[in-house]
Every structure is written in structure tokens, then in C-alpha cells.
Amino acid sequence: MPRIKTALVSVYDKNGLANFAQRLSNLGIKLISTGGTSALLKNHNIPHHQVEDLTNFPELLEGRIKTLHPHIFMGILALREKKEHLKTLSEHGLPAIDMVVVNLYPFADTISKSDVKLTEALEQIDIGGVSLLRAAAKNYKDVVTVTAPDKYDAVIKTLVENDCTVPEELSLKFASEVFSLTSTYDWYISRYLSDLTEDTEYFPEKIDALFERVQVLRYGENPHQKAAFYHRPHEHLPYRQLSGKELSYNNLIDTDTAIAIPYEYEMPTVAIIKHANPCGVGSDEQLEKAFDKALATDPVSAFGGIIGCNRTLDVQTAEKISQMFVEVVIAPDFEPEAYKIISRKKNLRILKADKSLQTGIQLPEIKTISGGILIQDKDTINFSRNDFKVVTSKHPAELEWEALLFGWRLIKYVKSNAIVFCAPGRTLGIGAGQPSRIDASAFAIQKAQNGNLNLKGSVVVSDAFFPFRDNIDIAHKAGARAVIQPGGSIRDDEVIAAAEEHNMAMVFTGVRHFRH
Numbered sequence: 001m002p003r004i005k006t007a008l009v010s011v012y013d014k015n016g017l018a019n020f021a022q023r024l025s026n027l028g029i030k031l032i033s034t035g036g037t038s039a040l041l042k043n044h045n046i047p048h049h050q051v052e053d054l055t056n057f058p059e060l061l062e063g064r065i066k067t068l069h070p071h072i073f074m075g076i077l078a079l080r081e082k083k084e085h086l087k088t089l090s091e092h093g094l095p096a097i098d099m100v101v102v103n104l105y106p107f108a109d110t111i112s113k114s115d116v117k118l119t120e121a122l123e124q125i126d127i128g129g130v131s132l133l134r135a136a137a138k139n140y141k142d143v144v145t146v147t148a149p150d151k152y153d154a155v156i157k158t159l160v161e162n163d164c165t166v167p168e169e170l171s172l173k174f175a176s177e178v179f180s181l182t183s184t185y186d187w188y189i190s191r192y193l194s195d196l197t198e199d200t201e202y203f204p205e206k207i208d209a210l211f212e213r214v215q216v217l218r219y220g221e222n223p224h225q226k227a228a229f230y231h232r233p234h235e236h237l238p239y240r241q242l243s244g245k246e247l248s249y250n251n252l253i254d255t256d257t258a259i260a261i262p263y264e265y266e267m268p269t270v271a272i273i274k275h276a277n278p279c280g281v282g283s284d285e286q287l288e289k290a291f292d293k294a295l296a297t298d299p300v301s302a303f304g305g306i307i308g309c310n311r312t313l314d315v316q317t318a319e320k321i322s323q324m325f326v327e328v329v330i331a332p333d334f335e336p337e338a339y340k341i342i343s344r345k346k347n348l349r350i351l352k353a354d355k356s357l358q359t360g361i362q363l364p365e366i367k368t369i370s371g372g373i374l375i376q377d378k379d380t381i382n383f384s385r386n387d388f389k390v391v392t393s394k395h396p397a398e399l400e401w402e403a404l405l406f407g408w409r410l411i412k413y414v415k416s417n418a419i420v421f422c423a424p425g426r427t428l429g430i431g432a433g434q435p436s437r438i439d440a441s442a443f444a445i446q447k448a449q450n451g452n453l454n455l456k457g458s459v460v461v462s463d464a465f466f467p468f469r470d471n472i473d474i475a476h477k478a479g480a481r482a483v484i485q486p487g488g489s490i491r492d493d494e495v496i497a498a499a500e501e502h503n504m505a506m507v508f509t510g511v512r513h514f515r516h
Contacts, residue, residue: 004144004164006075007099009041009048010034010067010129012106013149018044020101020152027156027164032097034066035059054094067128076100076135080142100136101146104129104181108188118196125189133178140175141168147181220249237354239330242339244349250275251306251328251349257413258308259330259353264409265310267425270294270317273306277415277432283406283425288316293426295320298447306330308353313338379412381511389508391487391496396505399424400459400482404507407461408484412513418463419444419471421455421480428453437466441474448478455479463513465489469498476502486512 007029011017014037021031021041031048033041041048052058055069075097078085089096105126110116136143144166146155151174158166211230214237220227227249231237239259241247247255254273261271267283270291279301282293287309295302307321309331318338321329322345329342330351342348367374385401396404407422414420415433419440422428429448431440441460448455456479465488466472472495475483483499487508499506 004029004098004159004166006030006032006095006097007101008032008051008067008072008076008097008132009101010037010051010132011101011103012126012129013103014040016149016152018046020149020156021046021048023156024099024159027159029099029164030095064127067132072097072132073135076132076143077139078142079139097136097143099144099146100132102129102132103147103149104133104185107185107192111188111192121192126185130182130185134182137175137178140171144171145174145178147174147178215246217249217252218246225249239351239353242334242350242352243343244328244345245347247328247349254306255308255328255330255351258306258328260308261410261413262308262310265406268311269309271308272298272302273308274301274304278410278413278427278430279305280430281410281427286316287311287314288320290425291317291320296451296453297427297430298451300450302326313342315341318342379513379515383408383509383511387509388484389487389510390505391492391508392499392504392506394500394503394505396459396482396507400505403459404461404482404484407459408509411461411463412515414463414515416463416514416516418513418515420461421445421448421458421475421478422461423458428455428458437462437464437471438474441471441478445474445478457481459484461485463515465492465512466495467491469494472498472502472504476504480504483507484509486510488512 007024009017009021009031010033017037018040022044025031025046031041031046032051032054033048034051038048038050051067051072054071054075057069059066071092071094074089074092075094078089078096080086080096086096105124107121107124107126110124111121133145133147136145146152158170211232214229214231217227217229219225229252239255253276257276257278258271258273261278261281262269265283267285268287268290269281269283270287271278272280272294280294280297282290284290284293303325305326306328307326307330309317311331312333312335313329313331314335315338318341322341326348328349328351330353332353332355334350334352339350343350364375364377385405390396402424403422406425407420410427411418411420414430417434417437417440419431419437420427420429421444429444429446431442431444431447434440434443445455458480459482460475460480462471462483462485465486467489468491472483482505484507487510489495496506
């Protein structure tokens with residue numbers, strides 16, 4: 001790597017620049033600058049040349065054209081190992097530019113504003129800066145790129161220790177970061193303009209999703225698997241950790257369900273999650289009573305679970321949680337004394353949910369399979385009692401309707417095949433992830449029996465249609481008085497007849513809620 005003799009400095013973010021430029025100058029490096037950057041250097045009495053001194057052209061079009069000139073790019077792209085390149089520079093009286101210090105207009109920050117206008121966004125698309133960086137990175141063996149203020153100290157340290165040179169491996173690293181930076185920058189522009197295009201396909205031909213790493217996790221689902229958490233940059237994280245151990249891969253998956261379920265309901269609601277399945281959900285006027293209902297469904301499975309609330313965690317509920325072993329508690333806020341109570345458990349992960357979760361996060365769901373990925377929109381379909389069809393002569397009573405609607409909001413979070421027995425504002429038994437719907441029914445009934453919960457007068461909820469009448473017979477025997485299911489089986493008539501025979505009300509939703 002040749003000695004750094006000349007540096008082009010043209011930045012939007014001027015934090016730390018005066019100090020950095022002065023230190024470069026003190027090392028004997030000549031500086032070339034533009035516009036506002038030149039003005040800053042002048043104000044600090046830092047010697048430098050303006051770009052116009054090389055190009056013999058003034059800044060044009062209100063500063064839109066400053067560095068886009070052959071005299072600048074010749075100095076950057078000239079290969080030092082080729083005599084003819086150096087001869088061309090000499091013939092034009094141009095210096096080789098050995099360092100490019102550039103950061104870009106803040107396009108992503110600009111479009112993150114809710115009231116940004118298209119004209120404002122377009123003005124923040126950097127042209128010259130991106131071109132300078134790409135040119136310098138392409139010629140990394142001869143030119144060093146510096147893209148952010150947080151690199152200034154390290155660059156100066158390297159120059160001092162290496163007689164104003166930069167090792168090639170470090171220059172290559174910087175070049176790689178340039179192309180990562182510019183590709184991300186272009187992604188934001190493309191995504192923003194695409195979102196403004198009315199005829200954009202629902203699922204585009206090519207996927208350009210961009211995520212950045214938030215943290216490397218201790219391990220994945222199992223200790224022998226590596227894992228990390230990524231999110232879309234410039235978007236709020238759905239929650240903030242207040243205390244406790246580091247979140248694990250499984251914690252994050254379970255927490256996603258634990259906070260989504262309570263926000264399905266208007267009343268204070270608590271969901272307890274284990275292995276991505278709800279093991280109990282309760283709603284009540286008081287959060288403490290909602291917790292009691294959720295816990296009663298399956299107190300054994302709640303051991304080591306995740307607890308989600310849609311209200312500020314109060315002292316009474318915190319006291320009860322503190323008597324259990326749980327991995328995570330997530331809520332929109334915490335009463336000071338309640339936080340003090342649960343934070344005594346040093347390993348308990350306490351998360352504060354972002355307000356955006358109250359309206360639901362609509363990012364698509366992505367799953368990997370061999371050879372590719374699957375993408376679908378979230379199962380967020382809205383419904384009301386008027387959307388459903390009662391298919392039996394008996395209609396549900398008001399309390400049965402309340403229980404049916406409670407269970408139908410929950411069922412889409414239960415792994416298929418799924419059967420849930422409910423009473424108004426609470427679960428009584430949950431059968432999840434069974435290969436047979438009969439097994440799911442039996443499992444849900446067993447859970448209720450284990451908790452000494454009476455299913456007499458309950459309702460039963462199914463995520464998909466009943467293929468035979470056997471599940472209706474089982475539900476009736478357990479004490480259920482009403483059923484809600486999608487319908488659509490070739491044996492619907494047989495299933496409806498079973499409900500009529502048992503004097504049960506049956507509701508068809510026309511919507512299935514498989515969850516794999």
C-alpha cells in the first residue's frame with residue numbers, strides 16, 4: 001500500500017470531522033474538499049484545496065454536481081502499478097487520491113418520518129457520495145475508504161503506526177463495508193419508491209428483504225445450534241428488555257406468541273405460553289383475575305413458561321408471578337412496585353412491549369425449507385359474530401357466544417390440530433399439535449380434568465373442520481354445549497346432525513386457522 005498523500009473529504013455527517021481532518025493534515029496529508037465540508041475546514045483553519053481547484057468547474061445545479069468529474073475519478077481509479085495511468089494523471093496535472101472520506105445523505109432517516117414528502121425524500125438520494133465510495137472501494141489496493149465518524153480514531157491510529165499507510169487487508173475490509181453500505185442504501189430507495197407504486201404485486205417476483213443483526217444468541221433451539229436475532233433497520237423493536245438473563249432463541253419465539261394473544265382482546269388479558277403454544281389464557285376486569293384464569297387451565301405446563309399481558313403489570317399479579325418459575329414476563333408497562341417484586345428474580349427476563357404491538361405487526365411470515373423459503377401474510381383476519389353462520393336449530397346463548405368468540409380469537413395461535421374448550425373469558429382445556437383431531441380433543445379434556453375444571457356448559461373450538469361426527473360425540477360427553485368450527489367437510493351434514501342429536505349449537509365461521 002503506497003503512502004497516503006492526498007485525501008478527498010466530503011461528508012454529510014460532520015461529527016468529529018474537524019479533529020480528524022486536523023490530524024490528517026498534521027500527518028502531512030493534503031486535503032481536498034467540497035461545499036459545506038470545505039466551509040467547516042476553513043472555519044477551523046485547516047489547510048485544504050477545493051474540488052474546483054482540480055476540476056476547474058464550479059459546483060453546479062445548487063450543489064447537485066460537485067465531484068462528478070473525470071479529474072476526480074481519475075485520481076481515485078488510477079492504478080498505481082500501471083505507468084500509463086500515472087502518466088495520464090501527470091499530463092493533466094492531477095494528484096492521485098489515496099483516501100476517500102465520505103458519508104451519505106440520510107435517506108433512511110428521512111423516509112422514517114411519518115410526514116415525509118416525495119420531493120424531500122428524493123433530495124436525500126446521494127449520487128456523488130455513492131459514486132466516490134464505489135470507485136475507491138473498487139481500487140482498494142491503492143485507495144482507502146472511510147465511511148463513518150466512528151472509524152476516524154482507528155484510521156488515525158493505523159496511519160501513525162504504519163507511516164501513513166494502511167495494510168491491504170484492512171483496506172479490503174473497508175471496501176467490503178462500502179459495498180454493504182451502498183447496497184443497503186439502494187435497498188431503502190428501491191423499497192420506498194416501490195411502496196409508492198400502485199401496481200406493485202402482492203408477492204413480488206424478487207424478494208429484497210433487508211434485516212440487520214440485533215444480537216448473537218447463546219444458541220438456537222438446542223445448545224448445538226447457533227442462532228442470531230435480526231430485525232428490519234430503522235423500525236422499532238417490538239419490545240425492550242429491562243432486566244434478567246439474555247434472551248434465547250426459544251424465548252423470542254415464545255414471547256412473540258405471548259404478547260400477540262393478549263392484544264386480541266379488549267379486556268385485561270394474560271396468556272401463558274410454553275413451546276410456542278398457549279397453555280392458558282384468561283380475560284377479566286382485573287389483571288390478577290385474568291392471570292388466575294390463565295394459570296388454572298394448566299398450572300403444570302406453566303412451569304418455565306412465558307407470561308404476556310396487555311395491561312400494566314400490577315402488584316397483585318406480580319406477587320403471584322413471583323411465586324412461580326417463569327422465563328419471561330412481557331407487558332406494556334409495570335407499576336414501580338410490581339417491577340421491584342418480579343425483578344428480584346435475577347434470571348427472569350422482563351420485557352416492556354412497544355406500543356406498536358397494540359395495533360399488530362404486519363410483517364410477513366417467512367419460513368425456510370430445503371431449497372428456498374416460504375412467505376405468507378399473517379393470519380390477522382378480522383371477524384365478528386355477524387360474519388358467522390349458525391347451522392343448527394339451536395342458537396348459542398349469550399354466554400356461549402362470549403365463550404365461542406373468545407376461543408375463536410385464540411385458536412389461530414394453537415398449533416394444529418387444535419381443539420380448545422372455553423368458558424366466557426377463559427380457556428379450560430387446550431389440545432395442541434396433535435396428528436389427529438380426536439387426539440387433540442382427548443388431550444384438551446385431559447388437561448381440564450388435570451386442573452379440576454368442569455367442562456359442563458363449556459364450548460369447543462376447532463381450528464379446522466370436523467371430518468367425522470366423533471369429535472362432536474366426544475365434546476358432548478365432556479359437557480360442551482356449543483361448537484365453533486370452519487365447516488367445509490364433505491360430512492358436514494353428518495357433523496351437524498350429531499350436534500342436533502345432542503342439542504348442541506354449532507357455528508360455522510367459513511375460515512380455517514391452521515398453524516404449523
